[in-house]
Amino acid sequence: xxxxxxxxxxxxxxxxxxxxxxxxxxxxxxxxxxxxxxxxxxxxxxxxxxxxxxxxxxxxxxxxxxxxxxxxxxxxxxxxxxxxxxxxxxxxxxxxxxxx
Amino acid sequence: xxxxxxxxxxxxxxxxxxxxxxxxxxxxxxxxxxxxxxxxxxxxxxxxxxxxxxxxxxxxxxxxxxxxxxxxxxxxxxxxxxxxxxxxxxxxxxxxxxxxxxxxxxxxxxxxxxxxxxxxxxxxxxxxxxxxxxxxxxxxxxxxxxxxxxxxxxxxxxxxxxxxxxxx
Amino acid sequence: xxxxxxxxxxxxxxxxxxxxxxxxxxxxxxxxxxxxxxxxxxxxxxxxxxxxxxxxxxxxxxxxxxxxxxxxxxxxxxxxxxxxxxxxxxxxxxxxxxxxxxxxxxxxxxxxxxxxxxxxxxxxxxxxxxxxxxxxxxxxxxxxxxxxxxxxxxxxxxxxxxxxxxxxxxxxxxxxxxxxxxxxxxxxxxxxxxxxxxxxxxxxxxxxxxxxxxxxxxxxxxxxxxxxxxxxxxxxxxxxxxxxxxxxxxxxxxxxxxxxxxxxxxxxxxxxxxxxxxxxxxxxxxxxxxxxxxxxxxxxxxxxxxxxxxxxxxxxxxxxxxxxxxxxxxxxxxxxxxxxxxxxxxxxxxxxxxxxxxxxxxxxxxxxxxxxxxxxxxxxxxxxxxxxxxxxxxxxxxxxxxxxxxxxxxxxxxxxxxxxxxxxxxxxxxxxxxxxxxxxxxxxxxxxxxxxxxxxxxxxxxxxxxxxxxxxxxxxxxxxxxxxxxxxxxxxxxxxxxx
Numbered sequence: 001x002x003x004x005x006x007x008x009x010x011x012x013x014x015x016x017x018x019x020x021x022x023x024x025x026x027x028x029x030x031x032x033x034x035x036x037x038x039x040x041x042x043x044x045x046x047x048x049x050x051x052x053x054x055x056x057x058x059x060x061x062x063x064x065x066x067x068x069x070x071x072x073x074x075x076x077x078x079x080x081x082x083x084x085x086x087x088x089x090x091x092x093x094x095x096x097x098x099x100x
Numbered sequence: 101x102x103x104x105x106x107x108x109x110x111x112x113x114x115x116x117x118x119x120x121x122x123x124x125x126x127x128x129x130x131x132x133x134x135x136x137x138x139x140x141x142x143x144x145x146x147x148x149x150x151x152x153x154x155x156x157x158x159x160x161x162x163x164x165x166x167x168x169x170x171x172x173x174x175x176x177x178x179x180x181x182x183x184x185x186x187x188x189x190x191x192x193x194x195x196x197x198x199x200x201x202x203x204x205x206x207x208x209x210x211x212x213x214x215x216x217x218x219x220x221x222x223x224x225x226x227x228x229x230x231x232x233x234x235x236x237x238x239x240x241x242x243x244x245x246x247x248x249x250x251x252x253x254x255x256x257x258x259x260x261x262x263x264x265x266x267x268x
Numbered sequence: 269x270x271x272x273x274x275x276x277x278x279x280x281x282x283x284x285x286x287x288x289x290x291x292x293x294x295x296x297x298x299x300x301x302x303x304x305x306x307x308x309x310x311x312x313x314x315x316x317x318x319x320x321x322x323x324x325x326x327x328x329x330x331x332x333x334x335x336x337x338x339x340x341x342x343x344x345x346x347x348x349x350x351x352x353x354x355x356x357x358x359x360x361x362x363x364x365x366x367x368x369x370x371x372x373x374x375x376x377x378x379x380x381x382x383x384x385x386x387x388x389x390x391x392x393x394x395x396x397x398x399x400x401x402x403x404x405x406x407x408x409x410x411x412x413x414x415x416x417x418x419x420x421x422x423x424x425x426x427x428x429x430x431x432x433x434x435x436x437x438x439x440x441x442x443x444x445x446x447x448x449x450x451x452x453x454x455x456x457x458x459x460x461x462x463x464x465x466x467x468x469x470x471x472x473x474x475x476x477x478x479x480x481x482x483x484x485x486x487x488x489x490x491x492x493x494x495x496x497x498x499x500x501x502x503x504x505x506x507x508x509x510x511x512x513x514x515x516x517x518x519x520x521x522x523x524x525x526x527x528x529x530x531x532x533x534x535x536x537x538x539x540x541x542x543x544x545x546x547x548x549x550x551x552x553x554x555x556x557x558x559x560x561x562x563x564x565x566x567x568x569x570x571x572x573x574x575x576x577x578x579x580x581x582x583x584x585x586x587x588x589x590x591x592x593x594x595x596x597x598x599x600x601x602x603x604x605x606x607x608x609x610x611x612x613x614x615x616x617x618x619x620x621x622x623x624x625x626x627x628x629x630x631x632x633x634x635x636x637x638x639x640x641x642x643x644x645x646x647x648x649x650x651x652x653x654x655x656x657x658x659x660x661x662x663x664x665x666x667x668x669x670x671x672x673x674x675x676x677x678x679x680x681x682x683x684x685x686x687x688x689x690x691x692x693x694x695x696x697x698x699x700x701x702x703x704x705x706x707x708x709x710x711x712x713x714x715x716x717x718x719x720x721x722x723x724x725x726x727x728x729x730x731x732x733x734x735x736x737x738x739x740x741x742x743x744x745x746x747x748x749x750x751x752x753x754x755x756x757x758x759x760x761x762x763x764x765x766x767x
Contacts, residue, residue, distance in 0.1 A: 010115070011457075014119055031446055047146055055468075057463065059237075061459075061469060063234070072422065072445075074259075075256050076446075082438050255396045
C-alpha cells in the first residue's frame, strides 16, 4: 500500500517541475509541455485519492482533465503555428511587439 | 516493503527524473521524448493504484495523441526553434536543486497532513471492474459535464482549424 | 408571446427545461458553424445577424427563469445529480453574458469586414464561450464548473488570435493561452488538494466538511491558496495581471471588449460561487489574500494607466483597477439576503454598469477603425469633437462614467461598492479606492481633452454601421439611464443572492 504522504510529495514535486519549466523556459512548445506536467500532477492527486477515499469522483475528474489537456494542446499548438507563420520564431522572449 | 509501494517508488522516481530532463533539455525533440517517459510512468502509477481505465486513457490520449501533435509541430517549426539558451539551463539546474530541498522539507510536513492513510486497490471493487465502475459513474451521475466536454472538444477542433489554416 | 415560447418547451423534462437558454444557444452555435461552411449561400454578415437574433431570443427563457427564481427568496431549480443549479444569482449573470455577447456581435460586423476576416466561426465561438460561461455560473460541482470554465477559456484563446495575419493578435493569443492554461493547471491542483481533504467536488459537501472542523487542515489551506491564485489570473488581479495589457491590446478590439466585460463577469461569478458557497467557513484564510489582491490591483492598475498612449492598453490597465474595486465587494459578501448581501448587490450593480460603459468605450475604438487606421492611439481621438460631435459626446460620457462622476452609471456602481467596503470594516481599502478613482480621472479626462481641445488632422465623420451605432446607442442610453434613474437596476441586482 502507498502512503498518501508519498503520493502528495510526488505530485507536488511534479507540480514544481512544471511551474519551473513555465518560468524558466522560453520555447513556447516546452512551456506547453510543462503545463501538461502540471495537469498530470493534479491528476495523480485526483486518482490516488479516489482510491484512498473509495469514491470515484477523482477518477471522473481525471477523465475530464485529460480531455481538457488534449483540447488545450490542440489549440495551443495551432496558436504556435499561426505565430510561427507570421514571426518565424516561437521564442517567447523575442515575441515582444508590444512593450509593457 | 510490499510490491505496490516498490513499484510506485520506482515509477515516481522515473517520472520525476524524466520531468526534470524535459525542462533541462535544450532540444525540444528530446524534451518531447522525456515527456513520453513522464506520461508512461504516470500511467504505470495509475495501474498500481488500481485505476486501469485512466491508465489506458492516459497512454492513448497523452502518449498517443498529444505527444504526436507536439512532435509534429516541433518538426514543422523547424530546427532553429528547437535550441534553447544556456542561461536558462543554469536557472533550471538551480531550480531543480531547490525542488529537491523543497521535497525533503515537505516530506516531513506531510506525514502529519496525510493522516497516515494509504492508497491502493480497494476491496469493494471486486464485484465490478474499474472500467465498468468509471463508465457507469460517467454516464449516470456525470453525464452533464460529459456532454459539455463534447462541446468543448468541438470548440477546440474548430478553433485549431480556424487558427492553423492559412486562409480565413 | 411569453406563453407561446413557454409552451414550446413544456414537453421537455425538467432537467432540460431549466437548461433552455444553454440548449438554444448551443443549437444556434451548431447551426452557425454548419451554415458557415457554405460561404456562397450564407454570407458571414447574415450569420452575424442570425447569431444576434438568436442570442437576443435566448433572453426570453432567461427572463422566464428569472421570474420563477425570484418568486420566493431562495427559490432554485437543481438537477443533474445536484451539480446544475438555476438560482437568481446564475440567471442574473447569464443575462449579463447575453447582453455583452449581443453588444460584441453588433460591434463586430463592420469591424470584421474592415479586417477582411469575416467568417461565421467567429460568431459560433462567441456563442460557445457564452455557453461555457452559463454552465460555469450554474455549476455547484467543481467538475461541471471546470468543464464550463475551459469551454469559455478555449473559445476565448481562439478569439484572441482570430486575426491570424496580424502579429499583435498572434502574440496576444499566445500570451493569453500560456498564462491561461498555466492558471488552469494551478486551479486543478488546488481542486485536487481540496478533494483530497474533503472527499468531494460538490461545493455544498465541501462547505459542510469545512464547517465540521477541516478548516485549518494544511492541505485545504494550500488548495484554497492555489485556487485563489488561479482565479486571480482569470479575473486579472495584480500580481497575476501581466498578460492583460498585451492580450487586450493585441486581440481584436471587439473581443477585447468581450474579455473585459463578459469574461471578467464570469470570473467574478465563480469567485463568488466558490468562496461564498463552498469556502465561506474558511473566510479567515482567503480574506487576507483578497485584501492584498484588491489593494495591489487598484494601485498598479492606476499607475500603469497613467503612462499609456494606446487607448486599448489604457482601458486594460483601467480594467485592472476596476477588478481591485470589485474585489472589495467580494470581501463584503456574506450568505443570505439580509445585511450581508450588500457586497453581492454592489458587485452586481457594478458589473452591470461596467458592462455598458466599457462596451461603449471599446465601441468607440471600433468605430475609429477603418482601412489604414487602427484607431487605438489616444492621438487618433484628437479633435473628434469637431468631426463627429455625437461620437465624442458618447466617449465623454463613457470616460466620465468609468471615472465615477455622479449622474453616470459608474458613480452608482462605485457608491454601492465603496459603501459595502466601509460597512465591512475595510475603511482603509475604501479610502485607497477613492484615491485611485480620483487619480484615474486624470487619464480618462486626457482622452476627453484631446477630443475637445485638439485639432483634427482629417475631415469627415465616422460613419459607423447601423449595428455598431445601435450598440453604441444602447451603451450610451443605459450608462446615462443607470446614472439618473438607478432604481430598476438596483432592484434587479438585489436578487443576486447566494444562500
